[in-house]
Amino acid sequence: MSHLFFFLFLGLNLVFPNSTVSSTHEALGKAVCPLNINHFRKLIIQSSQPLQLLSEAAECQYVLQGIRLLRSQYLRVSGNFTLPPDVAEVCWDLFGNLFDEFMPRLRIESTCGFKRSLLSxxxxxxxxxxxxxxxxxxxxLNxxxxxxxxxLGNTxxxxxxxxxxxxxxxxxxxVPDGGxxxxxxxxxxxxxAAFANRFGPTDLGTAKCLFLLNFSRTSARSEPHKAVILGVLVGCLHGxxxxxxxxxxxxMWHSRRTKRKRTNLTQLGTTSLPGMEMVDGNTALRRFTLDEIKRATRNFSRDNIIGMGGYGNVYKGILEDGSEVAFKRFKNCSAAGEEAFVHEVEVIAxxxxxxLLALRGYCTVTGPFEAHQRIIVCDLMRNGSLYDHLFGSxxxxxxxxxxxxxxxGMARGLAYLHHGVQPAIIHRDIxxxxxxxxxTFEPKLADFGLAKFTAEGLTHLSTRVAGxxxxxxxxxxxxxxxxxxxDVYSFGxxxxxILSGKKAIIPNDHSYETLLLTDWAWSLVREGRLLDVIEEAMPELGAKDEIEKYVLVAILCSHPVAYARPTMDQLIKILENDCPVPSIPDRPFPLLAHFDDKEMSMSITGLRDTPKSAEQHTLVHKSDHPVQNDGDKGVISES
Known part of the structure; x- marks a missing residue:
């Protein structure tokens, strides 16, 4: 009889593996996942969406929304948003196994950056x-x-x-944790989805609207044999x-390539690249010829240079109609990078x-006897830059x-980039x-060469550091x-x-130590000496309360903890209205307060930038993925 029970148990284990495992877990006293993952699996199976054809980012978004749907169903039943830690561990493993089945190349933690503690x-x-x-x-709530x-099935x-x-x-x-x-x-x-919608989170319309999960059934499943036959016929015809x-x-490709080669050998003027045609169709930008720009800048005379930087030089020039403009000429260009240049032109235009500084046009040229050229044409600001007026001799x-x-003006321009356009634009080099x-001293934000779009729904991007x-x-x-x-930090x-008349990095004439302006200002504010931040002998000094408000705003914006900083639209309300400045959290540490020779050698790259007398330093650091823990810090290398 005991042998009979053994074989019966073994047979049930083979036929109903999931239920057996679950029962075994219960028998052993282990946590059982309360999330209805099996129902979620059925929704995926009935869906007509091919998950394996999604991009990596779309797969991660699908996983996150799936977690939200399951949590909503759990909230509907239990009244709780989070699971106990031991139960969450079990659910996380089951959820990972589910997506190993449908998205075998995706790794939820390493690829998407999701933490195991997400459910708890x-x-x-x-x-x-x-x-x-x-x-x-x-x-x-109402x-x-x-x-x-x-x-919620309809739009x-x-x-x-x-x-x-x-x-x-x-x-x-x-909260800036990116989910x-x-x-x-x-x-x-x-x-x-759990309590406001009467159909619940697993309803197809609710899932599609609130979690962006399309579980709609395909009509082809009702007649599988006809679908297979039709698919074979269509496939043969398409083949x-x-x-x-x-x-x-x-x-056709071979014919055009041969023709293009002949054209390039005889073309001594400019050659318009095909990537720029889309710009012509959507903007009123003017396409300048290289000869026009050479005449305007006296063949790129050094006397016409008004700015130098890592990207290249900026020249002033006069067009044939007498208008004065600035030409931003990029160095070390190749036709292979044309897509990035088109992106920049589109952003500015x-x-x-x-x-915001207006863009007048562009020029992209190549020829058999000279390097590839990329130039953008902007309005010329004869009054110079803020740097000139703060630090110029x-x-x-x-x-x-x-x-x-x-x-x-700076705040309004930056707020427009962040909140006035879709998708939002991050300047990256304020x-x-x-x-x-x-x-009239109306400010214009310039140099969108480092501008970066943010993807909708994300709170941060991990990208190549340049600033x-x-x-x-x-x-x-x-x-x-x-x-x-x-950008808010840079604004701060x-x-x-602007307030102190001091540069972002304060050199010490008596030692090799270097102090950041943010640390210097914070040390004064912490002691209650807000007015000591203000530059001495500033003309037409305003009211004390007003000045102290600006100092506190600057300290808040330049806080080392990102979440402590306000957004630009919040900042506009503080500066333009009587809104009080929020309380400033204590700074957890002096941010790179002092550099010794070794630290400077690994973090600073000298660079001459606009204006020519202004010595700036550029950081270059590549980080393709978000850092998963505090010990995984990128190295800022000298270039």
């Missing part, structure tokens, strides 16, 4: 439903319940539901047509604002009203020499993590320069 970590001290509802105002109650009701969730997300859950640690940004959607097209394309000190005007001023030492935010310099708040440093 608490956001804003919210563990359960009642704590969430106490945090949100009654009006906002708005969620009213707009998300109906079926219109979906938008009505999502809009208030985005507002709540921005107001209460804007990797606590997934604060998902809380409003998890709650709405034949495809073969004919391939032969034709190869013949598509953004129009009174505090023989320049008159700027008055307090002018410094105020420059500060507000510094005094990139703030140009016109005759100027003293202005670069710590999280960007150390880890390559870039967000709008990285420039504002400190």
């Amino acid at each position: 970590q608490v956001c804003n001290n919210i563990v359960n439903r009642s704590q969430f509802e106490r945090l949100i105002s009654p009006n906002e 708005q969620i319940r009213g707009s998300c109650y109906k079926s 219109s009701p979906c938008h009505l539901c999502v809009d208030p969730l985005l507002s709540i997300n921005k107001a209460y859950f804007n 990797n640690v606590t997934d604060c940004e998902g809380y409003p959607f998890i709650y709405a 034949f047509v495809g073969a004919v097209l391939v032969v034709w394309c190869v013949w 598509s953004v129009k604002h009174v505090n 023989g320049m008159k000190k700027l008055s307090w009203p002018i410094r105020q005007k420059i500060t507000l 510094k005094a020499s990139n703030i140009l001023v016109d005759e 100027t030492l003293g202005y670069v935010a710590p999280e960007y310099a150390l880890y390559g993590q870039l967000s709008e708040r990285s 440093v420039v504002l400190l320069e």
Whole structure:
């Protein structure tokens, strides 16, 4: 009889492996995952979306939204947002096994950067439903319940539901962890799917609207045999047509290549590259010829150079119509990098604002006897840069009203880049020499050569670090993590320069130590000596309260912790209205307060930048992935 029970148990284990394992876990006293992962597997199977054809970023987003859907279903049943740590570990392993089945090349932790604690970590001290509802105002809760109650399968009701969730997300859950640690940004959607929508998170319309998961069934499954036959016939037909097209394309490519070679050998003027044609179709940019630019700059005379940097030189020139312009000529160019140049031209041309430098046109040329050329043409700011007026020899000190005007203009221009265009644009190189001023001291943000788009739905980008030492935010310099708040840090440093008349890096004439302006200013503010930050003998000095407000704003913006900094739209409200400056958290450490010779040699690369007399330093650091722990810091190398 005992043998009979043994074989019966073995047979059940083979036929129902999942249930047997689960029962075995219970028998052994181990945690059992309460998430309905099997139902989620069924939704994936019935879906017509081919998961293995998704890009890596799309796969990671799919995983994150899947976690949110399962957490929403768990919240609906248990009333809790998070799982106990031991249970979360079991669920995480099961969830990973699920996606190993459907996305075998994806590694949730190493590829996407998600932490194992994602299911158990608490956001804003919210563990359960009642704590969430106490945090949100009654009006906002009623708005969620009213707009998300109906079926969300169509576009219109979906938008009505999502809009208030985005507002709540921005107001209460804007935590810069990128969804990797606590997934604060998902809380409003998890709650709405669990309690506001009457159909629940696993409803196809709810899942598509709130979690961007399309589980719609394909109609072809109802008649599988017909679908297979039709697929074979269509495949054969496409194969034949495809073969004919391939032969034709190869013949056309060979003919055009031969013709292009002949043309290049006889062409001594400019050659327009095909990548720029899309710019002509969408913008009013003018395509300059190289001969026009040579005439305007006297064949790129050194006397016409008004700026020098790592990207190349800036020349002033006069066009045939008599207008004065600036020509930004890039060095070490090749036709292979044309896509990046087109990106820069599109960024500059598509953004129009009174505090952003306007682009007039461009030139891209190549010829058999000279290197590839890339040039952009901008308005010439005859009054120079903010750097000239703050640190130029023989320049008159700027008055307090002018410094105020420059500060507000900078803030408006940067706020427009971050919040006025879609997708948002991160400048990445805000510094005094990139703030140009016109005759009325209206500032213009210049040099979008380092501009970077942020992907919708992400709070930071891990990317190649390029910027100027003293202005670069710590999280960007150390880890390559870039967000709008990285620009806010640079803005804070420039504002400190405006207020103090000191450079971002303060040299010590009596030793080899170097002090950052941010650390110097913080040491004074911490002692209550806010007015000591202000440059001595500043003309037309304003009211004490107003000046102290600007000092506190500069300190807050240049805080080493990214989340402590305000956004640019919040900053505009503080500067232009009577809004108080938020409390400033203590700085956890002096940020690179002193450099010895060894540290300087590994972190600084000397570079002459606009204006020619301004010695700047450029950081160059490559980081292709977010840092997973504090010990995994990128090395900033000399170049």
